[in-house]
Amino acid sequence: MVEGWPKQRRVLGSKVSRLDGPAKATGLAKYTYDINRPGMLHGVIVRCPYAHARIKAIDSSATRKSPGFRALTIIGVSRDGIVVAVDGNKVTCTPAGKKKVKEERFTVTVDDRVVIIKNNKLVSLRDVQVGDRVTIEAEQDAVGRELFFAGEEIAAVAADTEEHARDAARALRVEYEVLEHVVHEDDVLKDRKKRTVPAPSNYSEGKAATQGDVEAGFREADAVVEATYGVPVISHQCLESHGLVAEWTADGGLTVWASTQATVATAQQLAARFGLPAARVNCITHYMGGGFGSKFGPDVQGFAAAELARRAGAPVKIMLDREAEITTAGNRPSAIGTVKIGGKKDGTITAYAVDCYGTPGYTGGATVNLNLLPYVYTDAIPNWKRSHAVVYINAGAARAMRAPGHPQNCVLTEFAIDDLAARLGIDPLIIRRKNLPPNNPKAPPNSWAARRNTIYNEKID
Template sequence: MSEVKLKLGIPGKYEERVVTLPEGEPKPYDADSKLSVVGSRHPRLDGFAKVTGQAKYAHDIRLPDMLYAALLSCPHPHARVKSLDTSAAENMPGVKAVVAAADQHVRFAGQYVAAVAAETLEQAERACRAIKVDYEPLPFVVDLEEARQPGAPKVFDNRDSNVRAADPTERGNLAEGFAAADAVVEATYKTQVQTHACMETHGLVAHWEAPDKLKVWSSTQGTFAARDNLARRFELGAENVEVITEYMGGGFGSKLGLRDFESAAVELARKAGRPVHLMVDRKFEHLSTGNRPNSVQVMKAGCTKDGKVTAWQVDSYGTSGIGGGAGVANPSVYDFPAVRKTSADVYTNAGPGCPMRAPGHPQGIFAVESMMDELAYKIGMDPVEFRRKNNSHPIRDAEFELGMKAIGWERRNQTPGAGPGPLHRGIGVASGRWSNVGERRNSRIQVRVAIHPDGGVEVENGAQDLGTGTRTIVGLLAAEELGLPVEALTVKIGHTSYPYGPASGGSSTAPGLAPTVRKAALLARRRLFEVVAPALQAQPEQLECRDGKITVVSDPGKTMDWKRACGLLGTTPINELATRSDNFDGWQAEAAGVQFAEVEVDVETGRVRVLKVVVVQDCGTVLDRLTAESQVIGAVIQGISYALLEDRILDRTTGVMVNPNLEQYKIAGSWDMPEIEAIMYDAAIGYNNAGVNGLGEPPVTPTAAAIANAVYNAAGLRMRELPITPWRVLAADAARRGGRS
């Protein structure tokens, strides 16, 4: 154990902290750290493999004698399967195996009921159509408001109603808070259901190498979670299940668990005695693999005339279909003196929701930041100044200044909607939040670093890269610690045969892996220095490695090339396995972040065009600036799509989704893209030795709110419901002209 002093914080607000390090732990990065590789703008290590088609996704896996699987889905939103006859399908050309779903009580249209494996995908699909199913249709409800009514059809028979309310949360005295308010605003905000729409749909390739040995190539966000799920499902030892995810085409939270239809593909492979390939189609992906729940947030808030919020009340509910988790993060960003919050899940006969990039936060922050804007305008205060008066996060306060300058905040309309003609431009602002600095205690995450006698270096961890750049940041961190160029390392990830890695969810991958990579690389470097030191007539602690050369710090003339140094190992490579240490007592665990949006609103057509988005985002240490900016820009694109376009639409009469494709389910494309300026704000947070916070979630949270607030500044139209479609803009304009707000 040793103590080190760290300089933590942000410019102008640094403070000294003393941290006790366990044996083998690198000194955490702080404000005085001098880094050469970490923090640079390095291209993705797997970029060439992807653009040349060498990267193999689960969809691309082809094995000898492989079969293809197709799924049969129920067309009814609620039904019981009275009988299921697969005999005709089993006798069709090419069919090798058929399985039926264990749950024959169907609760949403699109739910999987049977699966077929055949020589070709076309044969499997034809066989699915030949399966005879006798359904008993049951009463259903897909509308959120209808499902809340006492006499609504029940989604689950064992529940008294479709509403599952959480216990209220309260702090402070709400009555006193509203009594002290000079201004009170009451409003209802609504958000829609958004599907994940991953570029690569759900699926896997399953291969039974022996009756008790299973190998699976999966599009999963958690290789080890998938391994453990498969081991339990098929009663195998975890050591007899290997899961591989070298590349994947996005997940956004929908690929964290093993689905029943994926288990069906593994069962088909076992039953047929041959490998089976299953990748679901786009329609099934929309219907069955998850979504971001919708929300209704009935809100009342009050503030003083000098801009301090005194009371905040919100009653929210939403539907996650047949699942749970429709709660929203509200009031989220701010700490108000008096708050009362109620929330409820409402079951409907629709596909189950599941975690989606910052669960609950885009919905909640849309409402919170819209209300903050409404309060600011009501008391005649600058919306940024109003937020700063209620903000306790030092990083966010600094980020407001950068964002205002970058967007040209002084250009906003002093009077929303003023000006002649149909085209109106305006600027809006919103704040976000997230917190993940990695597992605080007893982590299982491990990283192996091997240094070979020929000078080669391998870094191994079994975590997957779902497109966020995990390979690259692992390579940069190890290169920084070893004093080598990144190209000198080989990064191996995505196999459960490698050391244990975290699932990619909740922005946990980087803060989980990064400290462990540094630790393993440090241990390996120390081992090499022990071998090299006698040859340089020095002690190991007197050595350093920079640019591939090992040098005696006090006598730079004594130096040795990396490859020559590794040659001293003889035939025995260095293998160091490190386990992630517990977190330290750092400075700020929560990532802040602010966004400014500039829009143009055409009040004749209702079209909203986003012209520019400025994002100022912190994540502790920026490990690779290019990768970090890419993450932020991708999040903003998804946020724009959520704000203006995406919306799962269910027919209330039939209970069926009417837009389960990428034609009617609109996703933002290049035509919709504005200029996006990503400003990464460095902060020395000190919670782990890499000083890194999660980045995947935070920048998606405030985008929709910033756009909605910009629409108000542009056209004077307060958009309280997402998505902000042309007809909603026209309806808001018509209501305003009719004298309604």
């Protein structure tokens, strides 16, 4: 038995009963995918086929004439406003809502490709009066919109069958101006001034951090290892894809059956989006087929399903297909770094340095960029330094995934520690136990910080 392993195992090798096992094994468990409401419609998202593009023109005429078509929403262009004037086929509004906007008022010319919603119902211009709060969606407002990854959402349609919904989605005519794109991190590192994303450039250098005298620490070491380690972007790949079923009630409330880890947060976000009291939105999740940190809200497809449902006056289901699940439902950022680590024969790490980068996709943060790195060992290592950069590429954005940032940090420490142990000729567990963070005497006596070294060793023993 290697040094430090438990003398008696408490969990490994034991039998643990799952309370929900019988329901899942027999098919009694009902997931969001299993929900089919009376009169339910099926929704499909229209997505950008290019890694970077701008919409030049859009025309939904053929979509609206498709067999089984019931509703359409153009994503990202609707505006909430208070009507201040109606003049012929023109309606003028002042912006409504909490968001700060530059314009004091906006005017829309209403035609057959402009949607007006009042009191969560589709209405015509003749039903609109001064003082009404409305949501207006003008299809042509999508022209000029810049899209930053293949799969980014443009519109959503609802129809009576899945097949009709897909046909209606294909009938939407969108003309693109294809723009320069980057999908490999190495291409950004070769040209750090490149800009194909919303950020000022595709390369964003983080703030470096240093503790102690790193070079002196390496000189004191009995062995030094320097190598490059990394882990690529990975998708959550939930067995049950993201999505929900949305149904508006006769009294103006909203019920959704969502595949989510956060029923309360999902309901709150929907309430905010549609201007409803929190108590009027009900989110139900009987069972969820995996989330891993990626299911904490309605997402674009959830808002779209609820929007289509209120326009069609019928329940709408949108569940992502496997392609969309991979490209748009989040990912865990990559982490690649050159690590230099030094230590003594007794297992003491004398110095650690890492220069690393990662990509979250087209926006957000690569969560390896934490203030403390290496993970776990920082407080015990006297000399360390870290530099980190976020590399943006034209791909879907990152989301939380099982202890965000920690797996990447572990890749940049654990592999290096194993290599250092091999160079020193000692058991890797000796290094790990030697460099566990010490108990913090200033912390409250029963807190984690006050007992962490003791707890680690108790668990190992």
